[in-house]
Structures are given as structure tokens and as C-alpha cells.
Amino acid sequence: MSKSDGIPGPAVRRLSLYLRQLESLLGQGKRTVSSRELGEALSLTDAQVRKDLAYFGQFGHPGIGYRVDELTVRIRRILGTDREWNVALIGAGNLGRALLCYRGFAKKGFNVIAVFDTDKKIVGTKIDLQEGLTVLPMSKLSEVVRTQNIRLGILAVPATAARQVADELVEAGVQGILNFAPVTLKNMTCPVAAVDLTVHLEQLSFQLAGGDNT
């Protein structure tokens, strides 16, 4: 169906890492980079880097390597981050407010331009940051998504509310969801990326516990 058929998921995930590294190299003024250098910086083999990039096209120059600026542009286009994306944040609790303050999203072209919450005590308050966004009630969701051309939603609500809100987001016309709630959203009709912060800590404690228990 789409061109992304046959491309390993892991390769796509690494594409983001390559881009991150390339941006860093650009800052250092490096003009070209080999698959070995790129791999070394990310703890990958050179073959892995070449194969990953080759899934998406022929970006390299034999004998030279990859031109940093060129490859940056190419990967941005592939990831879709050569354009800007409007994003809605649902949930203005601790985590939600933090994500709003987090600069990293905007730097990559993901603009959180609306915030929603169900809690009547929070709705109407301003979140004091640069833009000074006012927290809106969920009833405004589909209107705002449509008029503001919002395509992505970030879910920062409690686990109990997540499923319901996720459905509302899809209903409103959002095309992708980044889910911070500790629940699996199954059978969604749009792409969902999940981030469970505690899962990562558990992976660490597993490694330290060594698995040597009965």
C-alpha cells in the first residue's frame, strides 16, 4: 500500500537518531560523515547505518561518505519534519504542563497550539509560558482541531480516562496520538506511539536485579 512496506520498523526509529546526530554535526560545521563515524556515535555498526539509509534511497557518495546537509534534508523529508505539525495536548496536570514547557517539541517543528482538560477547575486558566495558552474544555476539541488544522494529539491524562479521550481525539479528526497514559490503546484507527515512563525504570531495575530470582 504505502512505500513504507518492507522497511523494518527499527530502521525508521533509527532514522530519528541519525537526524539528531546529523544536526549535531551540522552545528560543529562538519561537511561530510561516513557510515562508520555515524554508527560509532550511536553505537551501531557501519553496515547497519548504510542499510538503514539505503531503504530510503541512495544518499551516499562512494569514497566520500554522506554530505551532512544533504542527508539532513533528506531524512527530514522522509520523517515528515520538513513541515510544521500542529499538536493538541490533552491533560493539563503535572505531566501535561511539563510537556507544554518542554522546548524540544517546537524545535523539531511540533507546535503545541491548544491545551484541553476535563477538570473544570483547570479549564480557563492560563498556562504561563511564552504563548500563554488557555486551557480549553473538551467540548471545544473537534472545533479547534478543525479550524486550527491540528493533526497530532498528545495524551497526558490518567489511565482511566485515556481510552475515552483517545476516541474523542480520533472522532475530532486527529491523525496520530502520542500516549503517555499507562494503558495500551488497542484497535485504534490511527497510529499511536506509546511512552510509559515507569516501564523504562523497570527495565533498569531488571538489569540490576539480574533476573536471578525464583
Added chain:
Amino acid sequence: MSKSDGIPGPAVRRLSLYLRQLESLLGQGKRTVSSRELGEALSLTDAQVRKDLAYFGQFGHPGIGYRVDELTVRIRRILGTDREWNVALIGAGNLGRALLCYRGFAKKGFNVIAVFDTDKKIVGTKIDLQEGLTVLPMSKLSEVVRTQNIRLGILAVPATAARQVADELVEAGVQGILNFAPVTLKNMTCPVAAVDLTVHLEQLSFQLAGGDNT
């Protein structure tokens, strides 16, 4: 070397998801669960669930399924979350403060009991939450890690400072690091788990862009 040899990494990651689901089932008062039910809730096959659990022992009861309370205890022990873990947070910027307020960590037994920052304007301030932790200077790191028995560190500092701080954490005696900075920490002598929030958004935009670019 350790018992975890031969166990696929993905299986360990899913263990966290099984635990999450089991805790939810416990709350609903469900006594037993089959591999099919568990898999369905997480969008996995029943075979996957059985094989994953079988890596760690024989927890099931043929004809019955898995006893929810029993399996919960078992997985907690395997993941090392049957004990409490003391955690240090480095970086009291927006993201750091948010993580401190985030309830999820404590619920799983990860107690953030100390906060550090390099910025002299932040050091000494109290972060107004339940415990009211005071932000400490980095110079206190190794002393506090030792006296407070801190084993994990959460890195919420800018990319430019991450490597340096990571080394200081290891030096201070921390045994595992959860890295929120958008850099790859290579050649670390302790386990590192990485969370890059923008990477997940890029995965979504890739799927929506469809990869159909030149």
C-alpha cells in the same frame, strides 16, 4: 553470566506491560487470566504471552490460566520492583520538575529522594511538592548517593551537559541511568535506558507522511 542470558530483550520489555495489565485486573477483582485474554488486552498473540512468561519460569496452570495475584508477585520479583529503589534526579528545569511531580514513579516503588542542578539560580530552591525537596549542587552528588543509598539516576539536563553529568553519576556510584537528554550515551559502564520524546512524534509524522517522498 547472568540468568538473563538468552532472554530476548523484547520479552523483558513486555513483562512490564503484563504487570501493568495484571495490576489493572487485580483492581477489577479478576482471579485468573488466560494467555489469550492477556494478549488481547495488549494486542499480542496468546503464544507470545506464554512464551514470554515461560522464559522466566512455569507460572501457569493448565486448564485454568494464570492466577492474577500469583503472577503479579512473580513478575514484580523478576523486574526487581518488589523492593523500593532510591532515585536521584539531575536537572530541575521544566522537564525535571515535571518528572518530580509525576506520581507514576513512586507508585511503582521508585522514590525520587534527591534533586540536583548545576544552575546556581536554582540550587537551594525548594520544589513545592509533598516532600518539598531542596535542589542540591552537583558537588553534593557522591555524598548523597552514598549516604542515601541511591541506585538509579534520572538525567533531565540539556544535551550538551548530558555526557558529563552521566559520567559524574557513575562516578558517584549510581548503577543505572534513565536518560531524557537527546543524545546517545555510548560506552557507559552501567545500564542506560533512553527516552527521547521527540523521536516518538517523528515516528508518527513518518507514518502520516507515508514515506512517499523522494
Added chain:
DNA sequence: CTATGTGAACAGCTTCACAGCG
């Protein structure tokens, strides 16, 4: 009859090794 645990088949991802280009 239901549901686990598991060897065997299969699929997917990574690494190797080398042809080919600058």
C-alpha cells in the same frame, strides 16, 4: 474440554563480504 509449555517452522532484522564507483 480448556489452557499451558515447547520444539520446530517461519519471518524479520542484522552482519558479512564484496562488487562497483569516485
Added chain:
DNA sequence: CGCTGTGAAGCTGTTCACATAG
């Protein structure tokens, strides 16, 4: 030479299918 792009080999993880237990 140096370095990419790529079939082929190798490895890891997933699914199948069935023997086994309650």
C-alpha cells in the same frame, strides 16, 4: 584507496501446532 550499496548468510524473535496436565 575509501566508502557506499547490496545480495547472501547468519542470527534473533515470533508464530505454529501439538503433547501434556488439570
